[in-house]
Amino acid sequence: MKIVPGQTHLVNISSVERDTGLSKDTLRMWERRYGFPNPSRDSKCERVYPAEQLEKLRVIRRLMDSGFRPGKVVAESLEALTARIQALPAGAQRSGVEHAMADEALRLLKAHQLAELRQLLSHALMRQGLQRFVLEVVAPLNELVGNAWIEGRIEIFEEHLYSEQIQHLLRHTIGSMSEARQGPRVLLTTLPGEQHKLGLLMAEAFLSVEGAHCISLGVQTPAWDIVQAARAHHADIVALSCSQAVPAHLVCDGLADLRRQLDVNIAMWAGGSLWQHARKSVPGINTLVSLADIPAALEKWRMRAQVQPRTIARNQP
């Protein structure tokens, strides 16, 4: 790894894989099919990529995340690509006072004023209470930040930072609440592949306020382990958070699988942004389109639990 001064820095295929998230196989395939990237070779005849190509790959990556397919964009010039980025449709626009707050938060994030951002959020939390805060500030802000990243208006590291701030705040708040003892026991997690932590945390906040006893496994728990965990902790409800990052049909398959393996008297709830768009529903699974649906769903569960106490169901062979 020597640097030749005055010459653009060259990196090997592993580094490119690490920095772009495109697999070695994919990189080689693009080269074969589209003629880009177009690395030179070192003494061992191995690919070495100049920094410009790595940069262009990053731009392509971003366009693909907003729906473009490789065949369209991989062969294009860098100018054409940046033009495309700028022509991306500006995100969804919603009115309301709280939306203004979310805008302000985004501004602070971009200005790198973390302390101020934290204070703004913390203040809003105090004023509105946890549930309204999550619903009216965090949820719209998530969307805003996600869109801003796709459009290239903020950097990945800024999204990371945002996520960290919210996590700190929500975790701190949830941790301050006394633990529920009487509510239903809710096991919270996501399926493998689903990395969005915030959805999970928002749900946990909502449920905790409503008096549910939450057991969070964090993200990406294999189905079999969810089953074991539900059994070990006598869960009444298994709640899964699903963003749009994973293809809908995969999620539906995974959910159906899980439903099949879980005890029939354990309810399954699925929430998250996926269900706002997908119209599909999986039999035996309660899909919650919004966090605001949680209180009603809990109420319904409690009604049913009174009529049909779980001890009866437990005695089934």
Add this chain to the structure above:
Amino acid sequence: MKIVPGQTHLVNISSVERDTGLSKDTLRMWERRYGFPNPSRDSKCERVYPAEQLEKLRVIRRLMDSGFRPGKVVAESLEALTARIQALPAGAQRSGVEHAMADEALRLLKAHQLAELRQLLSHALMRQGLQRFVLEVVAPLNELVGNAWIEGRIEIFEEHLYSEQIQHLLRHTIGSMSEARQGPRVLLTTLPGEQHKLGLLMAEAFLSVEGAHCISLGVQTPAWDIVQAARAHHADIVALSCSQAVPAHLVCDGLADLRRQLDVNIAMWAGGSLWQHARKSVPGINTLVSLADIPAALEKWRMRAQVQPRTIARNQP
């Protein structure tokens, strides 16, 4: 993802790569050279690995982390391997009261008594203070849990749960501290591929107590984004946490890469369990073998900062 009842669960090569940290190339090579792993093929003639082989690969991985070479151990029977594991110089045989505490915590985790576990940890935290708690309870407990998982004594979901509890506790505690204003600005994150959050969080706890101003990006930040973040937030130190999940040479490459791109007057620190085993060091990077080294490193940094204030260095062309 269909599970045929009565038949051991089969996974493809990608899953094995993800779960063991061994690259696809390496897996194929071992099969060619040592006859293990020995996957069967599906209808597409692609490798499918039974759960037992995955389990054995994990044990092998553990042995390699303690210095064994593949040629020695890959072809051995599972019994021979577990014998070797048990013959290992019993890792953290640190004596003392706190080790007993970690044992008790593991017992509670396995007994699914979360509330009690939380209380035990919380109590220890109060008694010992954050730094000693992290050093004497959390760190050994991490190792204990990691080993227990490799040896199959606890389930994945239990490890998830453990991680969640610790995160809640540490985040809550860090959040309660007033923010440092005068200390060095430390940017905390991990390289792509490194998913271990706990190491990062432990470091943040330690640094915060020492009066550093921590900016955490969470895990898996691409090198280029670390550079941007360091610039945007005027970081004095970039601190990376490295577990043994990612091959050491990859980590070293990534670190060297990052060092080259970062401003010379930004210090780089690398900590985590990786450095307890690897003897390698990367030029220009301060490797911290233990969390306990942090205070001294900070002191050293402060000394140097006094002699050579950063404004001077900043003015260099």
Add this chain to the structure above:
DNA sequence: TTTATATTTTGTCTAGGACAAAATGGTTTG
């Protein structure tokens, strides 16, 4: 005991082929 050199071990890279899953486009039906 240390230092230099030979030898083994080991992981990563390469090429080009194959193929199924996903996305798209066009057609028919409610």
Add this chain to the structure above:
DNA sequence: CAAACCATTTTGTCCTAGACAAAATATAAA
């Protein structure tokens, strides 16, 4: 007009088998 179906194209991942350098180990010399 929208939904459901089928055909076609696009795209990523997996395959084999060979090559080779970097790392680790063994051997020889100082």
